[in-house]
Amino acid sequence: MSDSVALEALSRCKIRLRQQHPYFAVLTLFAIYRSDPAVELADTDGRVVRLNADAFLALPDPVATGLLLHVTLHAALLHPVRLHGRNPVLWNIACDVIVNHIITTQTTFPVPPGSYVAAQLAPGFVPLSAEHVYEYLLKHRLDPDQLAGKLSGTQPAGSAAAEPKQPDGSARADQTRSTGLAAAMARRFGGKAAPSPASATAVPSAAPATEALPAPTAPLRDIRPAPAGVGKEAMQLHWESALIKARDQASARQQGKDRSAWIKELEAACAPQVDWRTLLWRFTIQTPTDFAGLDRRFVHAGLYLEALVQERVNIDVAIDTSGSIGPDELEQFASELRAIVSSYPHILCRLYFCDTELAGPYELGPDFKLPRVRGGGGTEFRPFFNYLNRQQGERQVDAAIYFTDGEGRFPTKPPHYPVLWVALPGAIPSERFPFGQVIRMA
Known part of the structure; x- marks a missing residue:
């Protein structure tokens, strides 16, 4: 025809x-x-x-x-x-x-x-x-x-x-x-x-x-x-x-x-499409100067002083173990973190597991192997952020990453450090995360 x-x-x-x-x-x-x-x-x-x-x-x-x-x-x-x-x-x-x-x-x-x-x-x-x-x-x-x-x-x-x-x-x-x-x-x-x-x-x-x-x-x-x-x-x-x-x-x-x-x-x-791995690397490999900002110890007195820059970047990573994350997604996420800390020695990465209770920290290095995942109960994000808030008196918390589906209770107040949510497939819509940056794994 x-x-x-x-x-x-x-x-x-x-x-x-x-x-x-x-x-x-x-x-x-x-x-x-x-x-x-x-x-x-x-x-x-x-x-x-x-x-x-x-x-x-x-x-x-x-x-x-x-x-x-x-x-x-x-x-x-x-x-x-x-x-x-x-x-x-x-x-x-x-x-x-x-x-x-x-x-x-x-x-x-x-x-x-x-x-x-x-x-x-x-x-x-x-x-x-x-x-x-x-x-x-x-x-x-x-x-x-x-x-x-x-x-x-x-x-x-x-x-x-x-x-x-x-x-x-x-x-x-x-x-x-x-x-x-x-x-x-x-x-x-x-x-x-x-x-x-x-x-x-x-x-x-x-x-x-x-x-x-x-x-x-x-x-x-x-x-x-x-x-x-x-x-x-x-x-x-x-x-x-x-x-x-x-x-x-x-x-x-x-x-x-x-x-x-x-x-x-x-x-x-119309939005630019960027792979989640690229966004994870961008967030994680920032320099100590990028994360430092103002010294919060003097903010209450009205003094906005530049923080002394440390040599290391402390990044705390939590993995939701309520049962929603499959082994394949977990291994993809862990392998990216291993590659990042292997490429950038100044990054000190601590890993936690959390459902309603927090387990960890585990120091994540280039040869790190995931321990047996603990949890399987409900989902609470507050134990992880409460722990980090207590840690700020002992060490600097520069950034936090949370791997989850978003189905859980969030803190009522956002933390003072940057937060990255890595949402696994099928997670809640990005706009329902109350604070931080959201990247979606696909």
Whole structure:
């Protein structure tokens, strides 16, 4: 089938999107669309959206429009760029959940078959960002094989994707042929095509037949890694401009029931993405001068004197042992700390374990091996900070790091030294930490 026919169908989808949801249509003005027979249905690397012309033309217009919006949102929200070192399959699932949540809450279009919605991960699960969903998958040890069984051609009740609607209520002639949607989905997902009208059982005209999507046997893989050599900063600026214009359109028209997911994902897309290990190193390897600041012994007298700089940096690290941290995450965190103290001898790192009680300290060196983890009860952050507050009379406390999921009781008053929270996958939202800096492990 010619590319010109596919481009004509693509234009119809853009027009439909502009008529019904103009703020999403803005994004299509910033995307590059190409026909490529090598792709099964559609995918994007953040720069180009590729479509299989034959499969795309076989889709009913509402389904094709939903697919176009789905893959365009992947590009606009920088999902290929934000992949980093994550598992690409789980990341694709997490991004599908976010994109489909936006589509089902903001539009009347169906989500593409083979892509996940939030209800397929957990009842009542409301995602905040792709990173949030990815952390949820890791925390609950959900792998693609487990999730594959939850895929179906029909969406949960109440979602906009349950019953794809034609704008005028009519059906195209090719929607009921064996070469229509069912055949396209059968080619894509391995299902069986619907029988042709000649062999199908007659249906009364009062109840027109609606073609059900065959159950897909594999999830839609529509995120490709960003291409090497392409300027990711330029790509980010390009889509950031598009997202801001789309957001302005949404605000001006006040359309949509609830744009919380859209705004959260917009903020995540526009924010710089830095690996948690990099942030941990940045925080830890500061010089003694960076941590010293003012000598607090004289502040009560109104004297703000520079503190005498010590040769060492004392960093106290607490690990939440309430049972929420798995051995893999614990070892990743410990290995980064070992590498840091090995590279920077001026850092003196003391390690503690804490659930409702504090165990330690253990001096962490390059050859340090984690002792048997103690704990398993509830979570209290106060014992660790109370201990450090008492220590300040005996030694300098320069900074503290806490590895946790954030589910616990925090001190009522923030400490006077810098605090870094390393939040494991599935931890509470960053804004719920009352003080300190938060980095999220993924």
